[in-house]
Amino acid sequence: MSGIEFQHVIKYYPGTEKPAVNDVSLTVKSGEFIVLLGTSGCGKTTLLKMVNRLYEQTEGNILVDGIDTKDVPVNDLRRRIGYVIQQSGLFPHMTVEQNIAVVPEMLGWDKAKISGRTDELLELVHLDPSVYRKRYPRQLSGGQQQRIGLARALAADPPFMLMDEPFGAIDAITRTKLQDELIHIQKKLHKTIMFVTHDVEEALRLADKIMIMKDGEVVQFDAPLQLILHPKNEFVQHLMGGDDMIRKISLINVSAAMERVVTSHVNPALPTISESSDLKSVLDILLRTGADVVQVVGDVGQENRVIGKVTLSHIQNLLSPVYQKTADV
Structure with missing residues (x-):
């Protein structure tokens, strides 16, 4: 099966009695943009990081394109999964083009192919290659750094993308622009995306489906409109705006x-x-x-x-x- 499948996934951290993720079973279909939504400590980032084995699950299985992630060498797995984090995570001692080239160089791409891909990606995120190629992260604004972080994650054209609150540290105006950028990119590339946020408005703007989590469990996994019109319980109803019709x-x-x-x-x-x-x-x-x-x-x-x-x-x-x-x- 293409996509990402969770089969009774459980995660305990050492020294804790309650699981951070508790018996999650669901499927993220190929090409879907899924947002994991919930308050701090609900388990959404833990679930995300188990996909590329930054964290290992305690029980259960995670399948990527039908293959159990435990059966794949971790470096090979991560080369198929783009990863974007808050505040970009760029290497400060590397230029923009060097940051973008990290994974392609590991895959043995030749210099001409890497150079062409760098220009293509900078244009995709609306940054002029002739201006930004040689700049260092410290010479970029926060929004520009996030754009480069996204370009780097897309460098080797991975079919899967994991995004952990990538716009969380950005001002509201820039954040909206980056959301628009991501919507445009997804319409063009059709990646399978899992995106963590605690912002309801951001989730509803971006998602094909939203996974609402509480206390390590998935409370409801549904299309945005269904969550608003047919919340499963009071927690979901409150999260999505309660009885405030104007907000809805x-x-x-x-x-x-x-x-x-x-x-x-x-x-x-x-x-x-x-x-x-x-x-x-x-x-x-x-x-x-x-x-x-x-x-x-x-x-x-x-x-x-x-x-x-x-x-x-x-x-x-x-x-x-x-x-x-x-x-x-």
């Missing part, structure tokens, strides 16, 4: 409510919104302009193409289970 619609992507249409040019008489925006922004436009419908346009490179439409009725129909639940309380 600010966390739901436009695509969840829009009616898809045959791609067409923008009608200048009607308001527009990007497909990556949220329903709160749509509601604001509807109320502010008095329009009956908002046109949904594509993201990067598709800003002038209408891919869908959203009306107030679309939003009400989507949220009807939430309204009903609130009325029953």
Whole structure:
């Protein structure tokens, strides 16, 4: 089976009575962007680090593309898995191009191939190779360092990516830009990604599915919209915003409510919104302009193409289970 599979995985740390990860069994499908979400100490980083054997599980099995990770030499395993951490983890004594070249050099790539790959990756993360190749990490901003850290993790084109709160130490504006960058990269490359965060908004912006953890266990593993509309218990409901309807619609992507249409040019008489925006922004436009419908346009490179439409009725129909639940309380 392609992807990452956890089979009754348990992790105890020495001297502890309770497991840090307790009997986790689930599958991350190939090409999925999975976010591990929860408060500090819930086990999400421990689960992530067992995939590339930075931590070894106490019990159970972890399979990567159907192969048990314990049956693979650890260095061979890690060369197939990109790893990005908070504050980039760049080698300070190496230039940008040297940092990116670390894994390709270990794999025996020739200099021309490495050089071409370096330029390709710097352009992918929107950094000019002619400007940044020879710079050292200390000469970069925090956001630029994270971009280089991402480029380094992608250098050997690994099918899997592990990301441990990579944007946690970045200011809010830069963080949003990096999230947009990652969304763009994932749409282009279709990696299998596991991404740790404690930020609900970040999880909902990025994830195909979210794994909510508490006390070492997976409480709910579901699509973002299902977590908002159908939380499994009070913990999940509270984490996703409780009964705050305004906050909930600010966390739901436009695509969840829009009616898809045959791609067409923008009608200048009607308001527009990007497909990556949220329903709160749509509601604001509807109320502010008095329009009956908002046109949904594509993201990067598709800003002038209408891919869908959203009306107030679309939003009400989507949220009807939430309204009903609130009325029953």
